[in-house]
Amino acid sequence: MSTPQLVVHHDKELMAQAAAARLITKIVDAQASRGTASVVLTGGRNGNGLLAALAQAPARDAIDWGRLDLWWGDERYLPEGDPERNVTQARAALLDSVPLDPERVHAMPASDGPYGTDVEAAAEAYAAELAKAAGPENHGSVPTFDVLMLGVGPDTHVASLFPELPAVRETERTVVGVHGAPKPPPTRISLTLPAIRAAREVWLLAAGEDKAEAAAIALSGAGEIQAPAAGAYGRSRTLWLLDSAAASQLPRSLYPPASA
Numbered sequence: 524m525s526t527p528q529l530v531v532h533h534d535k536e537l538m539a540q541a542a543a544a545r546l547i548t549k550i551v552d553a554q555a556s557r558g559t560a561s562v563v564l565t566g567g568r569n570g571n572g573l574l575a576a577l578a579q580a581p582a583r584d585a586i587d588w589g590r591l592d593l594w595w596g597d598e599r600y601l602p603e604g605d606p607e608r609n610v611t612q613a614r615a616a617l618l619d620s621v622p623l624d625p626e627r628v629h630a631m632p633a634s635d636g637p638y639g640t641d642v643e644a645a646a647e648a649y650a651a652e653l654a655k656a657a658g659p660e661n662h663g664s665v666p667t668f669d670v671l672m673l674g675v676g677p678d679t680h681v682a683s684l685f686p687e688l689p690a691v692r693e694t695e696r697t698v699v700g701v702h703g704a705p706k707p708p709p710t711r712i713s714l715t716l717p718a719i720r721a722a723r724e725v726w727l728l729a730a731g732e733d734k735a736e737a738a739a740i741a742l743s744g745a746g747e748i749q750a751p752a753a754g755a756y757g758r759s760r761t762l763w764l765l766d767s768a769a770a771s772q773l774p775r776s777l778y779p780p781a782s783a
């Protein structure tokens with residue numbers, strides 16, 4: 524378990540731009556050393572804000588887009604093309620503007636796809652896709668994600684893992700169906716905490732006053748069932764990317780950093 528590191532930017536626009544620059548560097552370094560990179564995207568305003576900033580970044584095309592695998596941390600279980608789907612929003616923010624290899628864009632199933640209303644079957648199919656992409660070093664469950672990004676909800680949810688609901692309690696499966704999500708729409712597909720924690724690095728994006736309480740709770744020792752963001756950590760790095768509004772309720776022991 525990697526101890527959370529915090530980086531606080533002045534406002535949400537700067538946080539999105541700085542996070543986008545950080546992601547470009549991470550992907551370029553991974554591609555330079557391994558010839559490929561694997562990133563998990565998140566939905567929501569902060570996640571899409573980062574993608575929009577990346578689309579505008581001057582160094583954007585330092586990334587070899589054809590050698591990048593994109594996965595999702597969660598998805599709203601809606602028909603293909605629905606404007607509320609995370610992949611629809613990601614395409615509009617960035618993906619349709621860069622030359623990705625379509626075979627390497629791993630969108631989660633849509634509700635008008637082969638699984639119909641059976642969201643559990645759709646989740647199992649995505650778990651199988653992850654397992655197929657996993658290498659022997661991954662114990663056969665999920666590939667080694669270089670960066671897994673997560674927006675943080677005001678209730679401390681990440682992906683579609685909401686406090687106290689069954690999905691956050693899952694300890695075996697890597698992908699589950701979610702029913703009755705308090706954030707609409709109610710039916711979703713989500714990676715579980717074991718899948719999230721397989722990532723080399725987990726980056727949590729929290730900008731805006733409405734995230735201040737959630738950040739303070741998640742970073743002050745809350746349990747992962749009550750505060751799922753507290754259970755989101757990477758194997759080698761856990762990075763909270765905040766703006767000053769979201770950092771405004773953090774305990775003094777965490778922020779601002781003690782001066783040398």
Ligand SMILES: O=C(O)[C@H](O)[C@@H](O)[C@H](O)[C@H](O)COP(=O)(O)O
Nearest residue numbers: 566567568569674675676681682
């Ligand atoms: O499907 C979703 O809604 C997202 O994946 C969800 O986990 C989101 O990241 C958080 O709710 C934060 O969303 P905002 O950044 O819009 O506050």
